[in-house]
Amino acid sequence: MSAWRLVEDPAPEPAAGSAEPAQARPERPRTGARRILVVAAVVLLTLVGAGGFAAARTGMFAERPDGCVKPDRSIQLYAVELPKDGTQIRLGYGLTPETASYPGPLMEMMEGECLAITLHNMVPEATLAALRTNPDHPLGVSLHVHGVKYTQDSDGTVQSGSYVPSGGSRTYTWYAQPRNNKTGAQGTAGYWWYHDHVVGGPHGTQGLSSGLFGGLVVRRPGDPKPDRTYTVVFGDRQSINLRRGTATDTCTEVNPQPGPSCLVARKGERVEFVVVGIGNDMHTFHLHGHSWAATRTGTVPNGQPFADTIPVIDNKTLGPGDSFGLSVVAGDSVGPGHWMLHCHMQFHSDAGMSTMLHVLDENGNMPPGMDHQHGAAAPAAAAAPAPDGDTHQHN
């Protein structure tokens, strides 16, 4: 029975040893209603298997947040097991099982939009069992999101029952509540992230460290439109985007393909970063040659009187759970080049938490010259100036 109730005028405390206080009794009829619903859930379970269990388990809380009458859009999301990284189990979210990765796919919403995401848990139960230390902790994967609105049904937590057993699926509803001058709602436009909250323990610590996280951008009409967006995640394993050791830079010299591990842009393009902190440590996002404003979008509204008060920064500290966004005009004033992007905690950057934003010229070419190496793992011979000026790393 669940009889939470805040009474208007607190009754006197019952004497020690007294029976259940009277206030709880009016709630009893609700329990009856609950029982009926549970029976229905059990029937459903028989029909659809374990996957329907989680979905049917709740239902007393609203399915959708106020303001979302029905979802504007629906997507499918898959939680899958990826190849191990050494002995480390890796999991990822993907819009298809085949494209799952860490970070997971960048989600984009417009303020005012309501999005239904059906999460399919394709991670074997044995894998989830291997990631927990407490044998009583439930096995499942969830989707917890920052910044946007959702009810308890979409909280993605153990105590709300909003997670998905292996082989099951569950629909989470996210509402990008817009600003409202009347209610004072401040809007949800921002740079957010989503992650598991269940794998391994009640805070999803093993889900997070295995790779179950991704970025979310909620845009507001009029926001600067980026030419490219990169998600950069700082975690505990001394690397960007959860890779151990040196951040992998998969850029090739010819036709480098933008992606989670190849940050490339042409001069003049607006490059957007979604920056997320996970784990247990503090980190800093530092980008050489570029800076941004400490505003919602990282841009400054020149010409507005208050613009003069806004700090401009090129290094921002973030803790676990923090997320922020910014955009820069690649190469503005500073030109093309291999611009370092690293954590400014020295032992983090020395251990490999460092990569490059490769800014090509307007024609898509990189002027010849010194080439890029990444921190500690850079071949030392290449790091030293070579007599012929050639340091091509990608042949």
Place this chain on the structure above:
Amino acid sequence: MSAWRLVEDPAPEPAAGSAEPAQARPERPRTGARRILVVAAVVLLTLVGAGGFAAARTGMFAERPDGCVKPDRSIQLYAVELPKDGTQIRLGYGLTPETASYPGPLMEMMEGECLAITLHNMVPEATLAALRTNPDHPLGVSLHVHGVKYTQDSDGTVQSGSYVPSGGSRTYTWYAQPRNNKTGAQGTAGYWWYHDHVVGGPHGTQGLSSGLFGGLVVRRPGDPKPDRTYTVVFGDRQSINLRRGTATDTCTEVNPQPGPSCLVARKGERVEFVVVGIGNDMHTFHLHGHSWAATRTGTVPNGQPFADTIPVIDNKTLGPGDSFGLSVVAGDSVGPGHWMLHCHMQFHSDAGMSTMLHVLDENGNMPPGMDHQHGAAAPAAAAAPAPDGDTHQHN
């Protein structure tokens, strides 16, 4: 003798080995005046005991900050020893000796107000001695405050002599200096805190870790008026509000009483948080389902052109000494529920730095459904979905 002086035109350095520089001499008459005052102090000491000693010891610095002609209000504050937490000594501030707690009582001021607080040190000297490792460090308790104005006499530090021996008392004066367009004074409205600065060492490290801290809100006319205010302190012992292990949630299902360890509200109420960091570690304040603006009050002035630039966040990193405030409309859009409030550093939340904001519906009832468990210490059996949907923890 105290002859600090910045001369207008620095005289040439005296030759090595020369005697005292001439500039110090004009200060001598002051020393005479000081001697007289000290005699008075000694007399006072005889009359009122050690308690009067600290109060009488200074006096060359102003007693009250500029702008405070005389206090608008006076309160009594008691520093007392509380029952040990295991082997850990606990101290607390209280408006009465009987109600001392950690965090101490929330102080509230309006900008422009001047407040006199008389601190009575009821902590036994033997307890204070047990908390210091350096036998030469003085024994006493003090009141140091952030954000508002005070003179050296109210600094609460060893070197200013503004602390209170056991059995003594001392009046501290806080001035919530208002904004002033002429002088550029930026005002003191904000979310601050107060703490001991003397117990155990010159930075009050043992006073802080024992419990001598509390929140302070300075309001400005027109600020949003909260329905409920909760002080949340993040410290080193992996818990909120300094409790070891799992944060205690003392909410009962029927008629939960709001308090430091029972965060409860009805849907639609404006809930204010005063968030304080103490100790040595970084933490983050994360609240599920709710977000706030990165402004002085945590609210956003919709309709103002600059409102669009303000970041909205749901996770904020804080270091020791930091304090901030925010308010949210409980359950706005997301509805009632057991909304987690936790540090997003995973080993902190896993170790118990996690509690709940219980949002009831407008009638003060909680819809039935999954119930709340707090992190690592939650009984695992209850965490698993029960067939009958009952997870009541409080019977």
Place this chain on the structure above:
Amino acid sequence: MSAWRLVEDPAPEPAAGSAEPAQARPERPRTGARRILVVAAVVLLTLVGAGGFAAARTGMFAERPDGCVKPDRSIQLYAVELPKDGTQIRLGYGLTPETASYPGPLMEMMEGECLAITLHNMVPEATLAALRTNPDHPLGVSLHVHGVKYTQDSDGTVQSGSYVPSGGSRTYTWYAQPRNNKTGAQGTAGYWWYHDHVVGGPHGTQGLSSGLFGGLVVRRPGDPKPDRTYTVVFGDRQSINLRRGTATDTCTEVNPQPGPSCLVARKGERVEFVVVGIGNDMHTFHLHGHSWAATRTGTVPNGQPFADTIPVIDNKTLGPGDSFGLSVVAGDSVGPGHWMLHCHMQFHSDAGMSTMLHVLDENGNMPPGMDHQHGAAAPAAAAAPAPDGDTHQHN
């Protein structure tokens, strides 16, 4: 060969095992041009020695950022070895070799200004060799700057080749790009810092920990004009400005000379702080009795409608790489006194990361009274109130 190129329409991936993709070929002529330049560099090397090597090595990237047609001002900067601090090697930047220090000299620029800084590396190669653990890492000193604009040639990194071997020199160009309403450039006015990025490893970790860093202020017309500016650096060695143990306070009672280790001001003076974080740890800047606004300059534009939303703080967390500035009116409302400035991480302040802002009265005198001691290293006997009120530390 350096053939970085982003092609407009990606050609199909070459079959596995195929030879070099065709797209690389059009770049070949550039390689020829590069070879010619390299020959020139080798000739130059013969003429000017190793010092000219670094300067000649690049050249394909622009020497100066867009907007800087030619430098408005040129200065010389020297990197030198300082006396060891115990067994710790110390390096410093100076405007002359004799005045090198850590932090290095405060640099000041106006927005719109272009500054050429010629760095002379006077640090012996053997010293640089002693600071590296990887024998393949190049030996040199560099100048990397935050916030302002510079090309790859002035990046101060290994991979751009923009560093200086012992005995050599190199000119770095910094451009304090102004705001531009048309391009949206947000301006570079702010509180920044500069540092080595090469000594010991690719992130200059040993250069930083040895002392190669300093503050930079870029001002905008109309900014508040400080009477005094102090640079305060928080690093790993539990002290301010990189000194081990207790922060040295070199203030003398008579005619204290403002400097990196003597923070002094008269009541009413505008005191500006440039605050920088280096190393691996988080720190907080806390100043007793004074507060500031969370804006670009630390001041609040009273009378503007948005001023009311700006948080006012007296404790600010910073991570490595972060820098910020603020100014306070010394003693405003609170009067003269020995106002503590410390990190609020308790084990940092207890270990000595604590100093004083000595605020004298308008005539340059300090009222007699309790005197200053600095945290853990303060002589305990002096810390206890002395019967005659005399605690002068500087006789």
